[in-house]
Amino acid sequence: MNIYTFLILSLIITIYSIQTIADLLNIKNISTSIPLEFEGYYDKEKYVKSQEYLKEKTKFSIVSSTFFLAVQIIFITLGGFNYLDTRVVSFGFGSILTGLIFAGTLFFTFEILKIPFSLYSVFVIEERFGFNRMNIKTFITDSLKSWFVTAIIGSIIFVATLWLFINTCKYAWLYAFTVIVVFEIFITFVAPVVIMPLFNKYTTLENGELKDTIEKYAKKENFKMKGLFRMDGSKRSTKSNAFFTGIGKFRRIVLFDTLIQKHSVDELTSILAHEMGHFKLGHILKHMIFSFVSTLIMLFILSLFINEVWLYDAFLMNTQPMYAGIIFSSFLYEPISIIISIISNYFSRKHEYEADAYAVKTYRKPEVMINALKKLSVDNLSNLYPHKFKVFLEYSHPPVLERIKAINKISLSTKI
Ligand SMILES: [Zn+2]
Secondary structure, three states: OOHHHHHHHHHHHHHHHHHHHHHHHHHHOOOOOOOHHHEOOEOHHHHHHHHHHHHHHHHHHHHHHHHHHHHHHHHHHOOHHHHHHHHHHOOOOOHHHHHHHHHHHHHHHHHHHHHHHHHHHHHHHHHHOOOEOOOHHHHHHHHHHHHHHHHHHHHHHHHHHHHHHHHOOOOHHHHHHHHHHHHHHHHHHHHHHHOHHHHOOEEEOOOOHHHHHHHHHHHHOOOOOOOEEEEOHHHOEOOOOEEEEOOHHHOEEEEEHHHHHHOOHHHHHHHHHHHHHHHHOOHHHHHHHHHHHHHHHHHHHHHHHOOOHHHHHHOOOOOOOHHHHHHHHHHHHHHHHHHHHHHHHHHHHHHHHHHHHHHHHHHOOHHHHHHHHHHHHHHOOOOOOOOHHHHHHHOOOOOHHHHHHHHHHHHHHOOO
16 A cells, blocks of 8 residues: 555545544434423424434444445555456547446446445335335336436536546636536526426426415515425425425426425415525525535646546556546545535525525514424424534534524514
8 A cells, every 4th residue: 555545545534534423423412301392392202213213324324334434445455446447448448438437337336335225224214213105116216217317417527527638738627617517507407397307296386275375475575486396205205395496497496295284384385485585595596606616626626636646546546547537536525525515504504594584574474484393303303402513514404493593583583
């Protein structure tokens, strides 16, 4: 093992350790007493169940991340990348096709290794806690479809980047950035009508009290409703959610059927008011810009290291093919990606508070909003007391108790 390999492995192990420490702290932070706000929502038995769920999921995530850490270390130290490269080069294709086979083999090997873990997560853990509605057929078709979509999108981005780095000069990273941004905008635009229907059925919300109330509210807030959809989330899980997706003509607000079943018209309108808040306050656009900036940083790092021989030495390669360099530099990008995701999560949590405030100030029913949040977190057995470090690292939404506190504060100060 050379010093560069040692550094790369240390990097991987450090990241794994930080994530595992966050998980362990999170488990230690469990409190057995039901918080005052949740009395009447949780009975003792269900509350204990929610903690078991957290423990079960954490244990599982540590086991799987340890497994994948071991796989990576073994693969790197045994010269797996070099072996794979000699095999794909022996086919005698050009460097673009060779690169595509190289990256594709790695991707699918990883996906196949993930299958037993996904099966256990869905059919053992989620099943045991009464969430799972998926059958094996849905599991298989889901995997096939998502591989298909990832393979197409991934190949386009990979081939474009590789071609630009091989054929253009030192500004390849800027050209690649432009191509990727245009492509990503295009995907965001068409995803709601092309990609998402592959996985779920979206039906326009039927006429009735719910639709009337939402439309009345949207009209009052000057919000142009482009599409309000019900999604058959119950096909996979009893968990419920709502989200905003797409840009331009195809943008839409989506409610899970499971959410509609369990909430009152007022609660659903509050949840939608929150989603509209995200749009009105420009969160969607900010989020997109942020993701472009991180793409730019990633490509810049790629341009810095793709021609460095030591990078290929680190992964025990005998040659320096650029397609492998693209994959290797993603290891170097990993720590930066964690920092970027911490910043992005920080803003996302801030945006959640803002969207809550927007919903409360415009729909003016803070009690209903709080009720909806409580019901959501009980139904999804969310962790009420996540550890601060876990929140800092990974939470895109603030812990529910903090959100309730913030909503109460707003309703007090604005006398709603
Ligand atoms: Zn939100």
